[in-house]
Amino acid sequence: MASLGELERAVMDLLWAGQEAATANRLRDLLAQSTQAHGGSAGHVGKDLAVTTVLTVLSRLEKKGLVERERGTRPHRYQAVSSREDHTAELMHEVLGSAPDREAVLARFIGSVTESEAETLRKLLGHI
Amino acid sequence: MFWTSYFLAVLAIALAWPVPILLSRARWPARSPFTAMLLWQAIALAGGLSMIGAMLVYGLEPLGDNLLAGLNALAAMVLHNAPTTELGFWHIFALSAAALLTAHLLFTLLLTYYRIERQRRRHRELLALLASPSADGPRTVVISHDSPVAYCLPGGARSVTVLSDGLMSALEPAELRAVLDHENAHLDQRHHLLLWAFAAWRQALPWLPTTRLAQEAVNSLIEMLADDVALRTESKATLIKAIAIVASGPAPSPNAGSGFTGQIAPDVEAQPDGTTGGAGSALTTATRVSRLLSAEPPLSAAFRGLVLAACVLLLAVPTALLIVPGLLG
Numbered sequence: 511m512a513s514l515g516e517l518e519r520a521v522m523d524l525l526w527a528g529q530e531a532a533t534a535n536r537l538r539d540l541l542a543q544s545t546q547a548h549g550g551s552a553g554h555v556g557k558d559l560a561v562t563t564v565l566t567v568l569s570r571l572e573k574k575g576l577v578e579r580e581r582g583t584r585p586h587r588y589q590a591v592s593s594r595e596d597h598t599a600e601l602m603h604e605v606l607g608s609a610p611d612r613e614a615v616l617a618r619f620i621g622s623v624t625e626s627e628a629e630t631l632r633k634l635l636g637h638i
Numbered sequence: 639m640f641w642t643s644y645f646l647a648v649l650a651i652a653l654a655w656p657v658p659i660l661l662s663r664a665r666w667p668a669r670s671p672f673t674a675m676l677l678w679q680a681i682a683l684a685g686g687l688s689m690i691g692a693m694l695v696y697g698l699e700p701l702g703d704n705l706l707a708g709l710n711a712l713a714a715m716v717l718h719n720a721p722t723t724e725l726g727f728w729h730i731f732a733l734s735a736a737a738l739l740t741a742h743l744l745f746t747l748l749l750t751y752y753r754i755e756r757q758r759r760r761h762r763e764l765l766a767l768l769a770s771p772s773a774d775g776p777r778t779v780v781i782s783h784d785s786p787v788a789y790c791l792p793g794g795a796r797s798v799t800v801l802s803d804g805l806m807s808a809l810e811p812a813e814l815r816a817v818l819d820h821e822n823a824h825l826d827q828r829h830h831l832l833l834w835a836f837a838a839w840r841q842a843l844p845w846l847p848t849t850r851l852a853q854e855a856v857n858s859l860i861e862m863l864a865d866d867v868a869l870r871t872e873s874k875a876t877l878i879k880a881i882a883i884v885a886s887g888p889a890p891s892p893n894a895g896s897g898f899t900g901q902i903a904p905d906v907e908a909q910p911d912g913t914t915g916g917a918g919s920a921l922t923t924a925t926r927v928s929r930l931l932s933a934e935p936p937l938s939a940a941f942r943g944l945v946l947a948a949c950v951l952l953l954a955v956p957t958a959l960l961i962v963p964g965l966l967g
Binding site: 515518519522574576594597598600601602604605606624626627630631634 | 757761763764765766767768781782783785787789802874875878879927928931932933
């Protein structure tokens with residue numbers, strides 16, 4: 511049996527790849543297909559996946575703010591809140607902050623480098 | 639009692655203003671970052687201790703000959719609801735200020751911890767979905783992004799180093815090893831704890847400009863410490879080239895930020911108002927590279943011994959002034 515973490519990842523991959531919202535049944539079928547495509551045993555998602563398990567995974571993802579539910583229809587259809595790229599950008603923004611562009615970094619360095627440092631730098635990089 | 643509080647106040651002022659300014663301008667910390675790191679910690683701790691101690695001792699002066707006696711008398715006063723006629727307005731003011739400052743410092747420390755932890759948990763959740771394991775190490779994952787970025791996400795057994803696609807394609811294997819050694823050094827030496835403490839120190843006393851100096855110094859010192867670890871296995875040229883590529887590498891998309899090695903995510907220097915140490919990181923990169931280029935020898939053992947003695951004295955003197963008279967009396 512695949513762990514919830516692995517299932518969350520597999521479900522998000524499907525939602526990010528898919529164009530439109532999907533029901534839990536549809537996601538279960540897609541997960542089973544991808545398992546077979548990987549040759550059954552090699553796949554990390556279990557073959558006999560219950561729809562309730564998929565619903566559990568979806569509600570966990572919903573709680574984390576990654577998945578939203580279309581409430582108008584029955585059964586509910588699920589879709590990703592934002593794209594994989596947007597989430598990556600969110601992480602990168604956290605790491606890099608609102609740091610100035612890299613030219614500022616370079617200008618600052620070039621502005622502060624002394625003659626002897628520049629000489630050493632030329633020597634070091636010349637050897638590579 | 640009066641002279642103790644007077645001395646502690648002078649010490650607190652010295653440690654809050656001129657001493658950090660002098661240390662932030664000194665050039666020797668780059669030659670022995672570990673020693674400098676100890677000194678910054680001693681200054682912050684002794685500064686806080688003498689600040690609170692001075693107010694406490696002043697406020698308790700009418701109640702006893704020493705701090706312990708004074709505290710006992712105060713506790714008795716509070717517990718038995720006795721009249722506080724012995725204490726003047728300024729004594730009560732000082733005691734309240736001491737209590738408030740202590741609570742404020744502890745509270746900010748906890749609040750900062752909570753904020754960082756929450757941000758890290760969210761970051762880890764997203765990484766679990768976005769990043770794939772890397773062949774370069776057991777605790778290393780790769781995220782699909784064009785900018786050359788490397789950072790570590792501390793979290794005990796779940797600590798992880800994150801590399802971007804852009805970084806992997808820009809660096810030679812040796813340079814990548816240097817970057818990984820650098821990031822792992824951050825995790826092994828628990829640098830996030832230092833960043834946390836100094837971020838909280840700045841958060842608690844934002845009106846004291848030297849808390850910003852301390853935080854910036856600590857940020858750049860941990861980078862130097864991590865660089866020194868990378869230098870044990872990789873050559874100086876490799877490390878410099880890795881830093882240069884990461885700091886100045888081709889920016890593929892116009893809205894990509896500047897990446898540089900050595901980040902500990904999430905950015906604990908980020909202030910609630912959204913400003914980060916962006917300019918500081920540019921300065922840090924420049925300092926790191928010129929430090930590697932100028933190759934000044936490490937500090938002499940004598941000088942390091944002197945600084946260590948200063949650290950011990952900084953912590954011992956205020957503590958002794960506060961406690962020893964009570965133990966002797």
